[in-house]
Amino acid sequence: MDAFDTLRIASSSLGMHQTWLDSLANNIANVNTVVPTSETAFQTQLPIVRAVPGGGVEVTGLALGDPEGRLVSDPSNPMADADGYVRAPEDDLGTQMTQLIMAQRGFQASVQVTKDAQENYRSALEIGRR
Amino acid sequence: MSVSGIEAVGFQPYVAPQLSTDAVTGTTGASGASSAFGDLLVDGLDRLEAVQDKSDKLAVQAATGDLNDMHDYTVAATEASVTAQLTVAVRNRALEAFNEIMRMPIG
Numbered sequence: 001m002d003a004f005d006t007l008r009i010a011s012s013s014l015g016m017h018q019t020w021l022d023s024l025a026n027n028i029a030n031v032n033t034v035v036p037t038s039e040t041a042f043q044t045q046l047p048i049v050r051a052v053p054g055g056g057v058e059v060t061g062l063a064l065g066d067p068e069g070r071l072v073s074d075p076s077n078p079m080a081d082a083d084g085y086v087r088a089p090e091d092d093l094g095t096q097m098t099q100l101i102m103a104q105r106g107f108q109a110s111v112q113v114t115k116d117a118q119e120n121y122r123s124a125l126e127i128g129r130r
Numbered sequence: 131m132s133v134s135g136i137e138a139v140g141f142q143p144y145v146a147p148q149l150s151t152d153a154v155t156g157t158t159g160a161s162g163a164s165s166a167f168g169d170l171l172v173d174g175l176d177r178l179e180a181v182q183d184k185s186d187k188l189a190v191q192a193a194t195g196d197l198n199d200m201h202d203y204t205v206a207a208t209e210a211s212v213t214a215q216l217t218v219a220v221r222n223r224a225l226e227a228f229n230e231i232m233r234m235p236i237g
Contacts, residue, residue: 004209014201114205121212125219 005055006117010110012056017107019047019059024100031093034072034086036079041069041087044096065090167224174220178213185210 002008023045030042044065052058068090075084188203197203 004212007205007209011201011205014205015199018199018201111201114201114208118208118212122215125212125215128223129219 006120007114009056010113010117012052012058013110013113014107016047016049016057016059017103017110020103021100021107023047023062024096024103027089027091027096028093028100030089031091031096032088034074034077034079034088035069037071037081037085037087039087040067042089043067044089044091171217171220171224174213174217178210178217181206181210181213 027044030044033042035041046063046065047059048061048063049057050060069087070090071085072088073084074080074086077086080086185203185206188197188206191197192200192203
């Protein structure tokens with residue numbers, strides 16, 4: 001048990017949420033990335049996380065979305081196949097935005113934990129002060 | 131302290147660190163006691179130096195654009211600041227105790 005465990009644990013959470021936010025930024029950037037049906041669609045990324053036994057959380061890998069994606073009818077697109085279809089990413093913008101809010105709130109909560117930890121350390125230093 | 135309700139799910143209650151009794155009672159005279167406290171203070175200063183080094187290194191990384199995660203620096207800076215405050219508090223308390231003893235009337 002370290003004196004700065006609260007900060008270490010909150011820091012691991014900040015790191016995890018940062019990774020999540022990064023992958024969401026990438027997913028949202030590619031939400032309109034369409035490819036010809038002969039290729040694989042952009043695969044949305046989702047971090048795989050696990051709880052660290054000593055306290056904290058860590059990212060163990062990235063889960064990738066379905067390479068099949070969604071077939072979208074867009075005959076005017078130069079990449080469209082003979083039937084007028086292109087391949088779009090599996091996840092839509094709504095899903096990504098919802099996750100963005102979750103990741104953002106999670107990050108903000110962890111920041112609040114570090115603030116409270118600092119407040120607690122300050123209180124501890126006040127003990128016995130005249 | 132035992133908290134049976136949450137220990138079942140693997141929670142380990144916090145156990146306050148105990149000074150070994152040797153450090154307090156096993157001292158031989160004033161020199162022994164002062165060296166034990168001195169060691170404690172030197173340990174604290176070493177630790178302070180280590181966290182400040184880490185914070186400084188991350189500050190340079192932030193300036194040069196090599197910092198991957200912003201919170202790494204802010205957390206390290208917080209740790210360094212709190213450790214500095216703790217070290218100063220310990221030093222102040224020691225000085226206070228010394229002055230208290232010096233003010234003790236003799237005879």
